[in-house]
Amino acid sequence: MSGTLRFIQGNEAVVEGALYAGLGFYAGYPITPSTEITELLAERLPKRGGTFIQMEDEIASMCSIIGASLTGKKVMTATSGPGFSLMQEAIGYAVMAEVPCVVVNVQRSGPSTGLPTAVAQGDVMQARWGTHGDHAIIALTASNLQDVFKLTIEAFNMAETYRTPVILLLDEVVGHMREKVIIPNEGEFVVQRLITSVPEGTDYHPYLAREDGRLPMSDFGGVHRYNVTGLVHDMWGFPSNDPTVAYNLLRHLVDKIEKRSHEIARYQEHRIEDADILIVSYGSSARSALHMIEKGRDSGIRIGLLELNTIWPFPYEVVRRAAERTEIVLVVEMNMGQVYQEVRRAVKTDRVYLVNRFDGVFISHNDIEKTLNVVMGRGV
Amino acid sequence: MPVKDYLRLRFFPHLWCAGCGHGTIMASLIQAIEELNLLKNNVVIVSGIGCSSRLPGYLDFHTLHSLHGRALAFATGIKMARPELTVIVPMGDGDASAIGGNHLIHAARRNIDLTAVVLNNSIYGMTGGQNSPTTPLEARSTTTPQGNIDPAFDLVELAKGAGASFVARSTAYHAAELKQMLMKGISHRGFSFVEAVSGCPTYYGRRNKLGSGVDLMRMFKDRTVPMGSEKKKNDPSLIERGIFVEKTRPSYTDQYRYVTQGDCKDS
Amino acid sequence: MSTKSFVFTGSGGQGVITAAIVIGEAAALHEGLNAVQTQVYGPEARGGATRSDLIVSSDPIRYPKVINPQVLVCLTQEAYNKFAPIVRPGGLLIADASFVSTVRKADARQIVLPMFETVKKELGKTMAFNICMVGCVLAFTGIVSKDSVVKALTSRMPPAHLEMNLKALDLGIELAKDYGNSVAAGCGKTAS
Numbered sequence: 001m002s003g004t005l006r007f008i009q010g011n012e013a014v015v016e017g018a019l020y021a022g023l024g025f026y027a028g029y030p031i032t033p034s035t036e037i038t039e040l041l042a043e044r045l046p047k048r049g050g051t052f053i054q055m056e057d058e059i060a061s062m063c064s065i066i067g068a069s070l071t072g073k074k075v076m077t078a079t080s081g082p083g084f085s086l087m088q089e090a091i092g093y094a095v096m097a098e099v100p101c102v103v104v105n106v107q108r109s110g111p112s113t114g115l116p117t118a119v120a121q122g123d124v125m126q127a128r129w130g131t132h133g134d135h136a137i138i139a140l141t142a143s144n145l146q147d148v149f150k151l152t153i154e155a156f157n158m159a160e161t162y163r164t165p166v167i168l169l170l171d172e173v174v175g176h177m178r179e180k181v182i183i184p185n186e187g188e189f190v191v192q193r194l195i196t197s198v199p200e201g202t203d204y205h206p207y208l209a210r211e212d213g214r215l216p217m218s219d220f221g222g223v224h225r226y227n228v229t230g231l232v233h234d235m236w237g238f239p240s241n242d243p244t245v246a247y248n249l250l251r252h253l254v255d256k257i258e259k260r261s262h263e264i265a266r267y268q269e270h271r272i273e274d275a276d277i278l279i280v281s282y283g284s285s286a287r288s289a290l291h292m293i294e295k296g297r298d299s300g301i302r303i304g305l306l307e308l309n310t311i312w313p314f315p316y317e318v319v320r321r322a323a324e325r326t327e328i329v330l331v332v333e334m335n336m337g338q339v340y341q342e343v344r345r346a347v348k349t350d351r352v353y354l355v356n357r358f359d360g361v362f363i364s365h366n367d368i369e370k371t372l373n374v375v376m377g378r379g380v
Numbered sequence: 381m382p383v384k385d386y387l388r389l390r391f392f393p394h395l396w397c398a399g400c401g402h403g404t405i406m407a408s409l410i411q412a413i414e415e416l417n418l419l420k421n422n423v424v425i426v427s428g429i430g431c432s433s434r435l436p437g438y439l440d441f442h443t444l445h446s447l448h449g450r451a452l453a454f455a456t457g458i459k460m461a462r463p464e465l466t467v468i469v470p471m472g473d474g475d476a477s478a479i480g481g482n483h484l485i486h487a488a489r490r491n492i493d494l495t496a497v498v499l500n501n502s503i504y505g506m507t508g509g510q511n512s513p514t515t516p517l518e519a520r521s522t523t524t525p526q527g528n529i530d531p532a533f534d535l536v537e538l539a540k541g542a543g544a545s546f547v548a549r550s551t552a553y554h555a556a557e558l559k560q561m562l563m564k565g566i567s568h569r570g571f572s573f574v575e576a577v578s579g580c581p582t583y584y585g586r587r588n589k590l591g592s593g594v595d596l597m598r599m600f601k602d603r604t605v606p607m608g609s610e611k612k613k614n615d616p617s618l619i620e621r622g623i624f625v626e627k628t629r630p631s632y633t634d635q636y637r638y639v640t641q642g643d644c645k646d647s
Numbered sequence: 648m649s650t651k652s653f654v655f656t657g658s659g660g661q662g663v664i665t666a667a668i669v670i671g672e673a674a675a676l677h678e679g680l681n682a683v684q685t686q687v688y689g690p691e692a693r694g695g696a697t698r699s700d701l702i703v704s705s706d707p708i709r710y711p712k713v714i715n716p717q718v719l720v721c722l723t724q725e726a727y728n729k730f731a732p733i734v735r736p737g738g739l740l741i742a743d744a745s746f747v748s749t750v751r752k753a754d755a756r757q758i759v760l761p762m763f764e765t766v767k768k769e770l771g772k773t774m775a776f777n778i779c780m781v782g783c784v785l786a787f788t789g790i791v792s793k794d795s796v797v798k799a800l801t802s803r804m805p806p807a808h809l810e811m812n813l814k815a816l817d818l819g820i821e822l823a824k825d826y827g828n829s830v831a832a833g834c835g836k837t838a839s
Contacts, residue, residue: 005675025457056486057482059453067444070458093446180675227443230446
């Protein structure tokens with residue numbers, strides 16, 4: 001890959017990825033540990049011809065990016081736990097009105113104000129179910145900064161492809177850590193764009209999916225005038241109480257993502273071919289898990305790692321296959337078992353163990369090793 | 381163009397009650413847009429949630445029926461992304477000044493070039509007649525069965541205090557005057573705030589024994605006076621109509637362009 | 648080399664985080680090595696004990712934090728009291744003579760250098776104190792070349808501050824050299 005080598009923070013890698021993907025509008029509100037994203041974009045986005053605004057709160061940030069997205073811009077906001085809570089209603093709006101947008105949540109310890117500067121991965125379920133009502137959502141994560149850069153671009157591509165909000169679920173360690181990143185030259189990565197030019201004279205139905213499930217999106221200010229609403233709506237975007245309309249809409253909103261979970265699944269396997277023990281992890285926790293894999297292999301333990309980059313829709317099939325020939329599965333995460341429960345649903349074996357921390361301290365390979373020793377019958 | 385050419389007749393009949401003031405306010409808005417010769421494709425109407433917020437759905441522009449209280453935040457994103465579009469934001473009184481009060485004061489402070497039109501009927505109508513921040517003291521609503529003890533916001537004073545550079549008030553009864561104010565507000569470069577007093581006979585009128593929609597219209601006629609009128613000196617309870625603020629102040633998108641233009645290099 | 652781990656500690660505003668970034672950037676961008684830098688944020692970063700971790704390695708770095716550093720730098724007494732116990736046995740502990748008295752018996756080579764005083768005396772300002780410390784770390788560990796650090800400083804520092812920082816870097820390298828000579832002559836101040 002040709003490009004520029006940089007030594008930057010994870011939050012800056014998000015900024016680089018967003019700019020690479022063609023970010024056109026960003027709204028944010030300061031909150032630790034995501035503030036650097038907002039600060040950097042205040043500086044850099046206007047220079048790229050994009051627009052930056054600091055809004056009065058996270059609710060307004062989320063709403064304004066939806067507005068800007070409807071004019072055809074690629075849009076993003078970034079926040080952390082409390083701000084992510086405030087954004088939930090508007091995230092649901094973007095789901096319902098099928099407005100592409102990227103929401104970065106650099107997770108910190110909660111609930112509430114919690115430990116504002118300490119790492120956690122406690123928002124996995126909030127990303128899935130934070131907004132009310134049945135819906136599907138895409139959430140991506142990464143453990144190293146090259147992947148943060150790449151998955152930020154993927155988040156934009158998926159938002160555009162599926163016309164949906166995509167949540168980039170990072171954490172404090174990944175957000176603040178500095179390491180090497182290659183910022184590729186233009187054209188190295190595919191940047192997708194939704195079909196936005198619907199020719200004049202076409203009988204345009206903004207909410208009538210094409211046969212491939214995609215919705216061409218005409219921009220506000222363009223030649224097609226239509227209504228956008230958070231109410232159950234028909235193919236014109238006009239509110240409807242018709243049960244058939246409601247059924248078809250909800251079915252479409254869920255199926256367009258859940259039925260394509262194989263297309264959306266991003267993951268990495270490390271030495272799982274001959275593994276007796278499988279670790280499933282994601283985000284910064286996966287770094288400690290990988291450390292443990294290398295350490296364990298050095299001492300003859302056949303252990304492998306499945307690192308998830310797509311958390312939602314949960315890649316049940318990927319997890320099931322990876323765990324097929326292992327008896328023991330460890331799930332390493334910094335919460336009380338939010339992905340652990342999903343892994344249990346995915347795999348056949350009952351021997352699924354949670355290795356976790358939720359005290360604000362970054363989980364280490366030593367934490368994993370202790371549990372590993374216990375499940376292997378070696379004692380602590 | 382006739383008024384009906386601005387309507388999405390496919391979606392009629394509308395859901396407003398007989399005697400509701402919102403329809404005449406919508407008509408004033410359409411006439412204002414018509415007289416300003418705005419192109420349909422250049423107009424975006426953004427609303428929140430409530431009776432007033434159903435207005436955009438009936439209009440043949442780019443229309444966004446957003447979230448309760450958040451219309452100005454959505455509209456800010458649209459205006460910042462496409463400053464050349466005319467963005468008009470009809471809201472209800474509870475929508476604009478209770479749940480959306482924070483967005484209102486910040487949009488006014490920024491002086492972003494939006495036209496906020498508050499259809500103020502002093503009640504939450506969509507949910508069945510609850511007390512709003514503009515419900516008068518002692519008035520009855522389903523949540524103030526003993527009479528309202530919350531002092532009401534004067535929305536004009538609120539907008540002035542927050543820095544809006546155009547502030548006006550008229551009523552559903554004074555349709556021609558309202559149209560003129562909307563034309564001025566839409567043409568004004570900066571944040572325009574127009575309070576359009578409306579009537580809710582179904583929930584506010586009936587519960588407070590104020591009569592029908594016609595009686596409410598009569599009340600708007602009799603109980604309001606033009607700004608600076610002699611009558612107001614003799615009867616301070618009368619409500620003034622007029623353009624209270626009209627001043628030139630750089631709009632937010634103009635200032636944004638100014639501070640960011642000519643600075644095209646990436647770091 | 649395989650892996651070298653550092654923990655830089657001091658108080659907010661002393662520039663220990665910048666010091667870690669400068670060395671990390673020198674290693675990652677100019678020497679083809681891997682480097683991961685992390686820091687503890689929060690109230691501690693506003694005047695209390697602040698900490699920045701750095702790992703430099705020719706191998707990929709997974710776990711990004713440092714548990715027991717091979718090199719520990721302490722620029723305040725508070726930081727010294729708090730972090731001295733974590734230094735790896737047989738490791739190196741560098742402390743500043745103006746701020747730290749090494750009371751603790753650590754199983755590490757403890758070196759106390761007048762970095763702050765030297766910068767103050769030679770440069771008239773103490774802003775580049777942290778870069779003087781970088782010079783000492785370079786001289787003692789050879790973790791990266793001086794050239795690479797100069798490149799990193801040049802890219803990171805505002806031009807107005809660059810010259811002073813380059814001087815501070817040299818002062819640090821000299822301090823370490825003088826220390827080495829005096830130890831060789833049998834009169835160095837070590838506290839281990």
